Amino acid sequence: MAANGNGLRLHCDDPLMQHFANMTRRRCMAVMHASSREALPVLGTGTAIRSSGSVFVATCAHVARPFFEDALGWLVFDGMPEVQRSECELVHIDDERDVALFRMRPRAAATLKNILPVESADFSPEAGYRALRAGTPRLLAVAGLPASLTLTSTEQRVVVLHPLVVTTVVRRRRRDRLELDYAHVRIGDRVVAPPGMSGALVYECHEPRSGELWMPGRVVAMLHAWSEVGTKLVCSPVHELRNLLPT
8 A cells, every 4th residue: 555645646657656565564563552451552664684594573662662561462474373472572662762672582583474574784774864954855765564464254353464665755853853744644625544554654656767677765753653643743753773684
């Protein structure tokens, strides 16, 4: 599912966005937690990162903290087995910047046969984040995996994942935070703000040269909040997470 000036489209005919959405299905997950088996779960987006043979997950601190502290916590993937919290180990959490990193145990990561993690080398250095300013023509893409709950005829809850790719530009910088444009993502006159995108990574977006397979550019930031009126995406830097990954 991609977003553009005409709103959200379930079937995007842009091959670049199709490719990005397919990659999002294989590298992102819903990070879910609940206070009990009967309670409605709360969720955010996590992104798999591979470094030195291990698989890590990057997400927001406000997503990771209840994932590890609530009664129940689990990861839901598209077409791959769920991973329980007991198979994850918290590596780093920064509440001020709202970023977190945890590691999947090898036996859990081995069950994810189709996973396509971000590589540690794909993270932009700090200078790349600092270079992002309003008024520059650089196109960015926010890629996450929001989810919804549906009730089956047998009253079982089923998690449905919705890969979402939003192309955008920087509107403003406020100290260490970036505000990205989101006013263009509409259905009719309503700005669409799907739940569960907290923790989605922000990528540079490059057009391919002739004959090249399109790939997203480097990871430059992490989405951690919608603005009060839903027309801006507020993002934090992620270069500190790269420094925590083993080399």
